[in-house]
Amino acid sequence: MSSSSRQVSPRWKLFLAALSLLLAGAIWLSGLVDSLTRPSVSPSLTLQQQELSLLAQPAVPPSLQPVLLGGDPREALLQALEGSSPADRNDRQQLLLGLLQSDQEPPVVENRWLTDPLIRRLICERQPSSVDGCVDADVASAAAWRLAVSGLLPLLTVLLGSLLLLVQIVRALRGRLQPWPAVDGPALSLIDVVLLVAGGFVVISAVGVPLVALPLVASFTAGLESPRREAVTVVINYSVMALPSLFILWRQLKALPRAQAPKGGWLQWRWRPWPGAISSAVGGWLMVTPVVVATGWLLVRLVGDPGGSNPLLELVLGSQDPLALVLLGLTAVVLAPLFEEIIFRGALLPVLAKRWGTAVGVVLSALLFAMAHISIGELAPLTVLGIGLALVRVSTGRLLPSVLMHALWNAITFLNLLVL
Structure with a gap:
């Protein structure tokens, strides 16, 4: 038992964990239902x-x-x-x-x-008069290049990713894959991660912080015009909402005996070697892309477009302000991957894997990752993406490749929106 567990009565921790689970479940369920009323970006x-x-x-x-x-x-x-x-x-x-x-x-x-x-x-x-002189050749040429990038590059990514995925499957069937390292991570209990994810990530961040932060942010951005105002609001809100969970995790890790930490630290960042982290991130991104695309395609074919797209996508599509786009890009490509990977692949996944096995840990952490985005339309594709991120974390034994892969995924999505 960690020192943090000894400072608080186990019964009180159990009560707080149960209450956090109940409130988080209600918040997520309500959010998923409400997301059905949000328009789809499709x-x-x-x-x-x-x-x-x-x-x-x-x-x-x-x-x-x-x-x-x-x-x-x-x-x-x-x-x-x-x-x-x-x-x-x-x-x-x-x-x-x-x-x-x-x-x-x-x-x-x-x-x-x-x-x-x-x-x-x-x-x-x-x-x-004749329409022959109505075409601006430069505009048409630039549009053609944008169209090629937005259409052909995703197709090439899916084809290359499918090939790499097939190669990995064949190698696995032939027993030629390198064995995965042991899943190391913070020595936290299930109650600890429930308090971290349900209590910190959901209840405090999603409910308590906005009640305090939103009025302050609204007054701070009152003099800005749209869409710059919305972009500044997104950055500040996301940064403030991340603080409670990161603070709770910091306190939990600080309470753990430093001598018992595995090589590379509790979160297993293992910054070096950089080339290996980058190649693992790019390979994981390529291989997960066709599976996510197939999942989204199958979902539309079976139930139609369920709606509930991430509001950030609409902000990017509707914005032509350079500063607003930079701020939105900062949130999507830097802040979100760092925060979400620390919580879901750095802390949650190792605890679940040690408790119930790697496969259960991968799937369950991915499902919770998808639910945290509170979008019914993106639930299935984000679960698949979460599985891909978790497999990169487990197969490399490092957190850095999954952070880079997450950042790459968001960056490519962001750039595709800008091209359109």
Whole structure:
């Protein structure tokens, strides 16, 4: 028993752990149900892709158009806009719809839209003169490159990742994989990690901190304009919400006998060698990508788009402010991977693995990781991603590769949104 366990009555710790579990379960269940009412980011992504296809069409060779564009991008965009609810269309989408409907009178266009390349081209094409001079070659070429990056790179990633995954499966079946190191980590009890995850990560961070932090953040960002205000709010809220869990973990680790810590420390960061950490992170990212993509595809085919996308995705898609994008990128690529990997793969996974075995520890920590994002639509794909991150942590015996893999996953997702 750790010194922290001796300072507090085991009955009180058990009571606090049980109460934390009850409250965390209620918070997560309520959040998952509420996420069903949040819109999915998929329609926005589809519209962005169709707009990009229409812009790029003049610069794409006819032989490549079936691959990059699919069908007629103009007709696809028109059908998507007509199929959306009028209440869900913003002013720009309503204007695009009016310009694409050739059987309707062209709408009145405000001056603020004349810098938009797609709107400017559609206005030109509605004029009685020839449409040949309406295409901006530079804009079309840039759109074609963006379309190629957003479409072909994910496809290549899935193909390469599938190949690597197949190679690993064959090597495993032939018994050629190196044995995994023992799962080392902090010598915490199940009650300790319940207090850490349920009490610190969920109850205090998700409920108590926002009650205190949100009014302060709102007053601090009152003078900022949107979307910069939202981006600053995201960074501050996420940083403040991470503090209780990190403080609890710090106190728990400080109470453990330092002499009993395994080589590399309780969290097993093991910073060196860097090349091995990077190669493990890249390999894990490549191999988990096709599985996550397949899981998302199967989910849509079975139940449709469940909605509940991460609000951060909508902020990135809707923002053109450089500082806002930098702040959102900092949260997604640096803060989130560090914090979440320390909690779920640094502390939780080793305790569960030592208690119930590696397989159970990997799956259970991944499921809790997915539930912590409180998004019903992303629950299955994030569970698969969590399994991939946990396998990298277990197979390398290090926390650093899983942090780098998590950061790489978020960075690629973020860059894909920026490309669109």
